[in-house]
Amino acid sequence: MEDSWKDKISTPALLVYYDIMKENIEKMAKFAKENNVKLRPHVKTHKCPIIGKMQLEAGAKGICVARVGEAEVFAENGFNDILIANEVVNLTQIKRLVELNKTSLVRVCVDSEQNVLDLNKIASKNGVNLEILIEVDIGLGRNGVKPGEPALKLANLILKQPNLKLVGLQGYEGHLTSVIDPELRKTQTEECLRLLVDTRDLLNNNGFDIKYLTASNTVTYKFSAKYNGITELQPGTYIFNDEHYYRVSPEFDIGATVLGTVTNNPGKRLYTVDAGLKATTNDNGNPTFKNYPKCKIRVMTEEHSIFRTGPKDNFKIGQRVELYPSHICTTVNLYDFFTIIKNNEIFDKWEILARGKNY
Ligand SMILES: Cc1ncc(COP(=O)(O)O)c(C=O)c1O
Numbered sequence: 001m002e003d004s005w006k007d008k009i010s011t012p013a014l015l016v017y018y019d020i021m022k023e024n025i026e027k028m029a030k031f032a033k034e035n036n037v038k039l040r041p042h043v044k045t046h047k048c049p050i051i052g053k054m055q056l057e058a059g060a061k062g063i064c065v066a067r068v069g070e071a072e073v074f075a076e077n078g079f080n081d082i083l084i085a086n087e088v089v090n091l092t093q094i095k096r097l098v099e100l101n102k103t104s105l106v107r108v109c110v111d112s113e114q115n116v117l118d119l120n121k122i123a124s125k126n127g128v129n130l131e132i133l134i135e136v137d138i139g140l141g142r143n144g145v146k147p148g149e150p151a152l153k154l155a156n157l158i159l160k161q162p163n164l165k166l167v168g169l170q171g172y173e174g175h176l177t178s179v180i181d182p183e184l185r186k187t188q189t190e191e192c193l194r195l196l197v198d199t200r201d202l203l204n205n206n207g208f209d210i211k212y213l214t215a216s217n218t219v220t221y222k223f224s225a226k227y228n229g230i231t232e233l234q235p236g237t238y239i240f241n242d243e244h245y246y247r248v249s250p251e252f253d254i255g256a257t258v259l260g261t262v263t264n265n266p267g268k269r270l271y272t273v274d275a276g277l278k279a280t281t282n283d284n285g286n287p288t289f290k291n292y293p294k295c296k297i298r299v300m301t302e303e304h305s306i307f308r309t310g311p312k313d314n315f316k317i318g319q320r321v322e323l324y325p326s327h328i329c330t331t332v333n334l335y336d337f338f339t340i341i342k343n344n345e346i347f348d349k350w351e352i353l354a355r356g357k358n359y
Pocket of ligand 1: 174
């Protein structure tokens with residue numbers, strides 16, 4: 001049987017198709033190079049040092065992580081240019097961040113005066129200098145100081161801190177991930193990035209010398225790369241893509257699926273698969289079926305999903321099915337390892353070492 005390798009896998013399992021992932025890595029790296037912009041992939045999508053190394057080998061300058069726990073895992077595995085593209089406010093986490101900076105470069109974003117003071121205090125207690133970026137809220141409304149004067153005020157406070165060095169600005173236009181129309185997405189991306197570049201200009205007109213501007217994601221990278229002033233892209237999801245993002249960025253094939261086994265046939269055209277909410281998240285909608293576009297999930301519970309088939313689809317108990325997760329980043333965080341598929345065979349198992357390291 002062509003796909004007999006699937007029967008050897010204990011389900012539910014997270015599959016990664018090596019060739020698709022590699023092509024996605026190379027596509028983004030080539031794009032960044034051609035557009036003369038640095039690439040710093042966000043590894044929160046895969047949390048796997050083996051994959052992070054493939055991204056560096058393809059030309060990425062360093063990596064982004066979201067959490068100190070992730071930074072620790074990647075630093076232990078040889079990564080020494082890490083940006084925590086997020087704020088670290090918790091004092092115990094600041095201590096760990098400072099500790100990490102004794103051996104690796106781990107930059108962090110700030111967006112509040114209290115956080116600046118705390119970072120400086122703990123850094124100076126430990127004789128460490130920290131490089132930091134101001135995160136500017138360019139529209140998402142989640143993190144970041146407001147553009148313009150509030151950012152300048154924070155920059156002036158940082159200037160007074162002997163153990164902190166302001167090296168750049170971060171903006172994240174994450175609220176544009178569902179804007180399907182490319183023209184609208186381009187206009188809206190540019191409106192966001194203008195806030196970041198204008199803030200840089202304000203700071204530089206007031207004595208700063210900021211050149212490093214980092215932004216973007218899998219659905220805005222094309223426009224961000226061409227926006228004058230942006231020096232670095234930080235996309236994450238492109239590496240595997242998922243059902244949700246594929247609608248907006250179809251240039252990246254979906255390279256990760258969840259393999260499940262059909263366990264029951266509770267009604268006419270209704271089947272149960274052993275992949276529920278502990279196997280694939282549904283925060284961006286229910287997963288869909290690879291090769292069976294007419295199958296639709298009706299209910300997801302912890303261990304199972306119940307789905308209705310198309311009129312011509314036939315399933316047997318024990319049959320393997322593959323699901324496309326709607327949000328691959330939260331799905332990856334559920335697994336200990338990827339099963340890597342290459343040349344239609346099981347190639348390897350790669351540990352997701354930073355899985356669960358969200359603290
Ligand atoms: C600050 C930041 N930068 C970059 C990314 C990467 O975005 P994406 O996975 O959509 O490419 C994220 C995603 O959550 C993010 O929070």
